[in-house]
Amino acid sequence: MPTAPRRLLAKLRDLMARDTAPLPDMVRLVAAELVSEVCSIYAMRPGDLLELVATEGLHHEAVGHTRLRVGEGIVGLVAAQGNEMNLADAQNHPAFVYRAETGEDVYASLLAVPVRRAGRTLGVVAVQNRTPRRYDAEEVEVLETVAMLIAESLATLGASDGAAEGAAATMTRHFPGSRLAPGLAVGPVVLHGNSAVPRRLLADDPVAEQARLARAVEHMQRGIDELIEAQLPAGDAPREILEAYRLVAADTGWLKRVNEAIRGGLSAEAGVQRVAGELRDRMRRFTDPYLRERMADLEDLANRLLASLDESGGKAPEPVPAGAILLARRLGPAELLDWHARGIGGVVIEEGSPGAHAVILARALGLPTLGGARGILDTAEDGNCAILDADEDQVILRPKRDLLQVYEHAIETRNARQAGYAMLRDKPSVTRDGTKVSLMLNVGLTLELAQLAKTGAEGIGLFRTEIAMLARGVIVDGPEQAAVYSRVLDAADGLPVLFRTLDLGGDKLLPGSEQLDEDNPAMGWRSLRIGLDRPVLLRRQLRALLLAAGGRPLSVMFPMVATVAEFRAAKALLMAEAARVRPVPSMLSVGTMLEVPALLWQLPELLREVDFISVGTNDLMQFLFAADRGSPALAGRYDVLSPPVLDIFANLCRLADEANVTLSVCGEAASQPLEAMTLVGLGITKLSMPATAVLPIKAMLADLDLPAFRAVLAAVRRTPGNAASLREPIAAWAREHGHSV
Ligand code: PEP
Ligand code: MG
Numbered sequence: 143m144p145t146a147p148r149r150l151l152a153k154l155r156d157l158m159a160r161d162t163a164p165l166p167d168m169v170r171l172v173a174a175e176l177v178s179e180v181c182s183i184y185a186m187r188p189g190d191l192l193e194l195v196a197t198e199g200l201h202h203e204a205v206g207h208t209r210l211r212v213g214e215g216i217v218g219l220v221a222a223q224g225n226e227m228n229l230a231d232a233q234n235h236p237a238f239v240y241r242a243e244t245g246e247d248v249y250a251s252l253l254a255v256p257v258r259r260a261g262r263t264l265g266v267v268a269v270q271n272r273t274p275r276r277y278d279a280e281e282v283e284v285l286e287t288v289a290m291l292i293a294e295s296l297a298t299l300g301a302s303d304g305a306a307e308g309a310a311a312t313m314t315r316h317f318p319g320s321r322l323a324p325g326l327a328v329g330p331v332v333l334h335g336n337s338a339v340p341r342r343l344l345a346d347d348p349v350a351e352q353a354r355l356a357r358a359v360e361h362m363q364r365g366i367d368e369l370i371e372a373q374l375p376a377g378d379a380p381r382e383i384l385e386a387y388r389l390v391a392a393d394t395g396w397l398k399r400v401n402e403a404i405r406g407g408l409s410a411e412a413g414v415q416r417v418a419g420e421l422r423d424r425m426r427r428f429t430d431p432y433l434r435e436r437m438a439d440l441e442d443l444a445n446r447l448l449a450s451l452d453e454s455g456g457k458a459p460e461p462v463p464a465g466a467i468l469l470a471r472r473l474g475p476a477e478l479l480d481w482h483a484r485g486i487g488g489v490v491i492e493e494g495s496p497g498a499h500a501v502i503l504a505r506a507l508g509l510p511t512l513g514g515a516r517g518i519l520d521t522a523e524d525g526n527c528a529i530l531d532a533d534e535d536q537v538i539l540r541p542k543r544d545l546l547q548v549y550e551h552a553i554e555t556r557n558a559r560q561a562g563y564a565m566l567r568d569k570p571s572v573t574r575d576g577t578k579v580s581l582m583l584n585v586g587l588t589l590e591l592a593q594l595a596k597t598g599a600e601g602i603g604l605f606r607t608e609i610a611m612l613a614r615g616v617i618v619d620g621p622e623q624a625a626v627y628s629r630v631l632d633a634a635d636g637l638p639v640l641f642r643t644l645d646l647g648g649d650k651l652l653p654g655s656e657q658l659d660e661d662n663p664a665m666g667w668r669s670l671r672i673g674l675d676r677p678v679l680l681r682r683q684l685r686a687l688l689l690a691a692g693g694r695p696l697s698v699m700f701p702m703v704a705t706v707a708e709f710r711a712a713k714a715l716l717m718a719e720a721a722r723v724r725p726v727p728s729m730l731s732v733g734t735m736l737e738v739p740a741l742l743w744q745l746p747e748l749l750r751e752v753d754f755i756s757v758g759t760n761d762l763m764q765f766l767f768a769a770d771r772g773s774p775a776l777a778g779r780y781d782v783l784s785p786p787v788l789d790i791f792a793n794l795c796r797l798a799d800e801a802n803v804t805l806s807v808c809g810e811a812a813s814q815p816l817e818a819m820t821l822v823g824l825g826i827t828k829l830s831m832p833a834t835a836v837l838p839i840k841a842m843l844a845d846l847d848l849p850a851f852r853a854v855l856a857a858v859r860r861t862p863g864n865a866a867s868l869r870e871p872i873a874a875w876a877r878e879h880g881h882s883v
Contacts, residue, residue, distance in 0.1 A: 150175035150284065151407045154291050155344045164295055165196035172288055173198040173269065176281060180249055180270035184210070184217050185296050186263060192221055199270065200244045208241050215239040217266045220254040224263060225423055226282060228253050230274045250274040255285045258419065259293040262471075262520070267292055283406075286420075290412060291343060315539045317515035319490065322501045324834060325510030326556065327488030327530040328549050331522050331539070332462050334470035334477065335445065345409040352401055355410040358450035359397060365446065366391055369476055383475050383499045383587075391443050396421060411451050418444035438491075438498055442474020462486060467530050467537075469519055475499040482507055488530040490515050490537050497612065506589040508834070512537055563837035567598035571840050573848040579822055581840055582638075582830040584808055586610065588626060591633035593833035598840075601638035603830020604756065604808040605630060607683065608644045617644075617679065620686045627690035638697060640756060640808075640830075641687055642735065643680060643712075645669045645701040664764065664771075669702035674711055684719045693725035697733065699756055704738040706747045713751070733804075737761035742790060749801035756830070757794070759809025763787070781867035782811045783820055788859060788868065795825040806830055815842045816873055816883045822848065823855040842881060851875065 153171055157164045165183055173181035180199030184192040187209070194200070194208040213222040219237045220227050229235055232252035240247060249270035257265040267289050269277070277285075345351045366388060396417055403413035421440055465487030470477075472493045478500040481489075486509070494501050494513035504511040510532040522528070522539055529538040529549045538545065571581050583599045585591065586609025593599070610626060611617055618626075630639055646655070647668025660666035673680035687698055700712045713732050720730060733754035734741070739762065741748060748755075759782060764771040766787070767780040781787070798805040806828035811817040813835035819842060821829065831839065858871045876883045 148407050151287065151344055154288065158291060158294065165292075166198075168288075168292065168295070169196045169198040172267075172285075176269055176284065178269035178271050180246070181267070182270075183257070183265060183267050183292055183296075184221075185265040186212075186221070192217055192266060194244070195265075197244075199249075200246055204241070204244045208244055210239070210241075216252060217254055217268060220256050220266050220268075221263050224256050224258070226253065226255040226286070228277050228282060230276045232270070246270065248272055251276070253277040253282065253285060255282070255289045257289045257293045257296060259297050264293055264296040287406075287408065287412075287416070290416065294343070312540060314541055314545075315518075315521055317490075317518045317537045317539065319512040319514030319535055319537060321511075321532045321535050322491070322494055322496055322513045323505040323509060323511035323532060325488065325508070325530075325532050326549065326553055327465060327467055327510050328546065328553060329465035329467050329487050329528070330463050330525045331469050331528045332466045332481075332486070333519065333522065333524050334468055334473060334481070335441075342409045343412040344407055345404070348405050348407070351404045351408075351410045351413075354451060355397075355400060355404065355413070358410065358447055361450040362443070362446050363388075363391055365450065366476060369479060383502060387439050387442075387475050387499065390439050396440070411448055414444050414447050414451070438472035438493070438500060439474045441472050442477045442500075445474075446476065467528050469522055470494075471519055473498075473500040475503050478503050482509065488512075488532070490518060490530060492516060492519060502587065502609075503589075506587055560837075563841055566837055566840050566844065567596075569598075569840075569844075571600070571843060573822065573843050573846040575848050577822075577848050578827060579843055580806075580828045581836050582640075582806070582808075582828065583836065584830050584832050585630075588629050588633075590833065591630060593836075594633060594637065597833050597836040599637075599833070599836050601640075602630070602634060603638075603640055603806055603828065605639055605641045606645065607642060608646050608650055611644065611646070612650055620682045620689075623683060623686035624689040627687055628692065631690060631694055638695070640697045640699050640733070640754070640806075642699050642701050643670065643673060643683055647672055664761075670700045670708060670712060671702065673700075674708060677715055680712070681715055681719055684716045685723060688719055688723040688727065691727040693728055695729040695731070696727040697731040697754070699733040699735055699754070701735045701758070702737055702761070703734045704740050706741075706744050706751060709734050709748065709751060735761075735808075736794075737765070739766050742794070745794070745797050749797060749803050752803055754804035754806070755794075755798060757791075757805070757807045757809060759807060759811040762809065763811075766790075781869055782817050783869040783872060784867050785859065785865070788820065788824065791821060791824045791826065799825070804828065813839065815839065815881065816869065816876060818842065819846060819851065819876065819881070820855065820872060822846070823851050845879075845881060847879065850879075 150171065154168065157167050157171065169181040169183060173179065180197065182197040182200055183195050185195045187193045190212040192210045192212065193206065194204050195206070197205060210218040212218050216227055216229070216232055216235060216237055229252050231250055232238055233247070233250065249272055251271045251274050252268060254266050254268035256263050257267055267285060269285060399417045400410070400413040403416050404410055408416060418441060422437055462484045464485050466485070467488045467490065468481050468486045469490045470492070473489070473491050478489070488510040489504055490512045491498070491500065492515060494511065501511060501513070510530055512530060512532045512535070515537050518537060518539060526540050527546065529541050529546065531537065531549070541549070571579050573579065580600045582601045582603030583590070583593055583597065584604040584606070585593070585602050586606040594602070627641065647666065648664045658667050684698070687696060698716060700709060703709045703712070716732060720726060731753040733752050733756060734748070735758045736755050737758040760771050763769070763780060763782060769776045769780050795805060805826060807821055807826055808830035812821065812829035813831035815838065818829055818839050822843065829839065854875045855872070858868050873883050
């Protein structure tokens with residue numbers, strides 16, 4: 143680092159060591175060293191307001207008076223977006239707002255940087271000059287470092303301001319979010335991530351700091367390996383996820399940048415925080431959800447590295463009260479495992495999304511998980527009571543006693559119900575009159591295989607092979623795929639497993655994968671279409687499946703088949719591989735998913751070619767009704783329990799029966815009690831679903847008087863009128879007969 147910035151950092155360090163409030167001195171120093179006419183600090187105030195708290199160059203009367211909303215003006219925009227803005231002509235920027243009391247109309251150029259600490263925006267620091275110019279990379283870097291120091295001061299000041307929030311801290315607050323894993327939890331909250339702020343920001347001896355960093359990296363990597371081994375006994379490990387995580391840990395790119403930051407005068411801790419912050423800002427701008435979701439992994443690693451740098455050895459993690467609800471802004475997979483080991487009962491992740499590694503793990507571990515709930519981390523205090531109702535997409539902080547009692551009662555009832563379900567585990571799955579219905583699992587990660595034994599499911603009706611790849615972020619090579627599939631067959635121990643070939647594309651994208659710019663990716667170049675156009679990829683997977691079978695029975699199905707010709711082409715690739723692999727499977731069944739409506743008009747021909755069909759209602763419904771399956775605005779508008787869909791199933795059932803082809807349903811519909819009841823009523827006796835649904839559906843079936851229901855269903859379907867849904871009459875019968883729907 144050149145001399146001027148180094149001198150600035152050294153002076154700032156001296157300033158911060160003094161007891162007096164350093165902000166006015168800081169702005170003076172920064173303005174002088176950066177040769178800027180203005181340096182100002184804005185601090186975040188309650189109500190999402192930014193207040194000018196110190197300035198060199200603007201009118202001093204404005205201090206304590208000038209306030210901007212987050213999102214208002216350039217400074218507000220920087221706080222809202224979390225990115226710096228570097229403008230040669232700030233006044234002509236569309237976001238510029240002029241506050242006369244500041245006298246800033248004479249300054250053309252502006253560089254504004256967010257002041258952040260532990261992922262929270264505490265304010266903004268800005269420098270301005272009269273002459274129009276863009277600030278160079280070095281000036282930006284220096285101001286970012288200054289922002290880290292300012293964050294320390296603002297955090298200290300903020301702590302004393304906190305007293306004003308005393309009254310608000312007892313009020314009940316509802317935070318809406320979105321369900322990432324189902325379930326309910328009630329307990330005290332624990333806040334994640336407050337420990338990651340370095341105490342020492344600057345260091346004199348870069349060589350010693352770099353040595354500390356190297357030692358800490360080694361320590362961190364050892365710790366990760368130990369965590370993985372301790373938490374996840376062999377065979378059960380979601381290796382797909384943790385391998386991806388381990389790779390990020392070993393990636394030298396970001397560590398090299400930390401070393402550079404240390405050379406510039408930062409301590410190892412501040413270097414880690416700085417680089418993690420930069421990467422976070424960059425990743426935030428990605429539109430690719432996969433890359434955005436990896437942000438949490440990186441932060442997880444940065445926190446781990448900071449803990450490893452803590453030469454006091456760090457404190458052993460304290461146990462948390464049983465069932466505590468973890469609140470995190472972001473969370474990485476290793477962090478989730480740490481917290482899980484400490485006994486949490488649920489998780490709220492403000493920036494959580496369905497594909498995030500920690501979320502995939504939370505789902506697999508059965509932890510209720512909510513995403514969103516914006517603002518909860520800024521409101522909650524450690525130990526506050528909360529109700530996490532992921533099923534209703536909300537978390538309630540500091541609930542009143544009566545509401546708490548309602549939820550505690552609901553949890554008790556649910557636990558009693560679960561205990562009742564558990565007794566059903568080893569009972570055969572039959573309706574009250576003795577009709578057998580096979581219930582199977584939808585699975586995507588090896589971690590979920592343990593659910594076979596826990597639920598007593600009769601096999602795996604859908605193994606989504608792409609999930610592991612999405613979790614890893616790459617298409618893994620043949621031998622590694624074979625190892626995963628072989629573990630699945632080992633765990634199934636002779637029970638049937640329907641492996642679905644890769645269903646990538648659409649919204650399931652791997653980073654760097656070949657992509658087309660399509661208007662409708664769900665209907666685009668995805669799934670089997672990619673497999674047929676890139677047969678090397680598909681053949682590699684088919685070979686891996688055959689090798690994994692190693693002489694055992696093997697069932698393979700293809701997703702998104704739209705024509706019989708496509709099915710034939712895919713099956714031909716499988717057969718070509720089967721002719722080369724030894725030992726041959728003792729039985730090879732080949733089937734298709736039914737997700738594309740066009741197949742419904744090719745059934746006689748299709749049924750002559752396939753051994754089985756599995757209906758994917760999620761995609762079938764979306765294509766049948768031209769309704770995006772992920773659009774909340776369309777949820778509930780079209781119904782599986784509608785005359786056209788029931789006609790499709792009745793017809794399919796009859797034709798499959800006649801052709802002696804096994805028919806199952808593996809879409810979402812199979813896991814909903816009323817839909818499952820109706821599918822069974824129409825004659826479908828194989829349903830595949832997430833593990834959580836198996837025992838509740840078994841319990842429903844055990845109480846189902848199938849002949850009586852069939853008669854009612856036939857009558858309801860015959861009733862004239864153009865009802866868009868038959869849900870109501872079906873539900874009325876179910877309620878009358880004691881089913882809770
Ligand atoms: C379906 O479409 O119903 C299905 C089971 O496949 P996925 O949800 O993986 O698209
Ligand atoms: Mg599908």
